[in-house]
Amino acid sequence: MIEIKNISKHYGDHVVLNDISLRFPKGKITSxxxxxxxxxxxxxxxxxxxxxxxxxxxxxxxxxxxxYKSAVLSQHLSILKQFNNIELKLTVKELVSFGRFPYSQGRLSEEDHEKIEETLGFLDLIELQDMYLEALSGGQRQRAYLAMVVAQDTEYILLDEPLNNLDMRHSVQIMKILRKLTEVLGKTIIVVLHDINFASHYSDYIAALKNGRVKYFGKANEIINEDILKDLFGISFCISQSNGKKLCNYFNHFN
Structure with missing residues (x-):
């Protein structure tokens, strides 16, 4: 598993992280x-x-x-940052092949090609594999970048705001893929999310940060709590149930 112990980070006098310790459950999604x-x-x-x-x-x-040596760590842990701007003119398949670099060092083996094909199928990208990234919609492009990370075939996947700038349909599509990655492939996923309802509906666990610390950590249905969310965000929430999941309404509760 991944465990962090007493992590702190400062930028001058500004404290970003203050003595954080946390153990992330294996084979689960933690938001x-x-x-x-x-x-x-x-x-x-x-x-x-x-x-x-x-x-x-x-x-x-x-x-x-x-x-860890960099290449070895990259076989255990992968990350998709919030902004991904590759200047090269690439097809979807070429981008996904980059995920095999920790293993191939640029010389793709038969196993690498099999993993690439498997990943394209897993993320439903077969029909798009020969299209250039610049020709894709934002949601399709994000799915291609996620496929690159999936092709890396690591135990742990870190995702920084993967729903950024996506519409509702593509956001749901990405979150369903993440659930499939944990439930079918046993991946451990740690994801930064801003939409509370996506965190509520698709996470197994939630770590809530405030003032540079992990203020709350637990199962999703425990953290999606009106008092906890008001403490975190400074606004009131009204929480209801939908298909066994908690749904947060905060649009009319700015008091």
Whole structure:
């Protein structure tokens, strides 16, 4: 599993993360929620070694992430950042093949090609595989980037706001893919989400950050609580039930 211990990160006098410790359940979706600036994206970057923390340690399968060689860590853990702008003119299949680089080092084997085909099928991209990224809609493009991460075939997948700028249909499509990744392939997914209802309906666990700390952590139905959400976001929520899931209404509760 992934475990973080006493992680802190400062930018000058500004404290982004303050002595955070957390163990992420394996084979589940854990959503990171909280207001802007609470350190959610920073935490993902530290876990994936894209950013160096000031204090604390990250463990991946009981080994410090700093003790892994980059290529080996990339076989255990993958990350999709919020903004992905590849300047090259690529087809969907070419982009997905990049996910095999930790194994192939640029020379694709028969196993790599099989994994690419499997991933294209898993994310329903077969018909789009020869299209260039620039010709895709925003939702199709995001699915292609997610496929690149899935092709990397890691135990742990970190996603930073994967629903950013997607419409409702494509957002639901992405979240259903994440559920399929955990339920069919056993992946452990840690995802930053801003939409509380997506977190409620698709997460197994929720970690809620406030003031640089993990203020609340637990199963999704425990964290989707009117008092907890008001403490996190400073507005009132009205929570109802829909198909066994909690649905949050906050549009008329700004008091």
């Amino acid at each position: 990171l929620i909280g207001s802007n600036g609470t350190g959610k994206s920073t935490l993902l970057s530290i876990m994936s070694r894209l950013l160096v923390q000031d204090n604390g340690e990250v463990f991946v399968n009981e080994k410090k992430n700093t003790d």
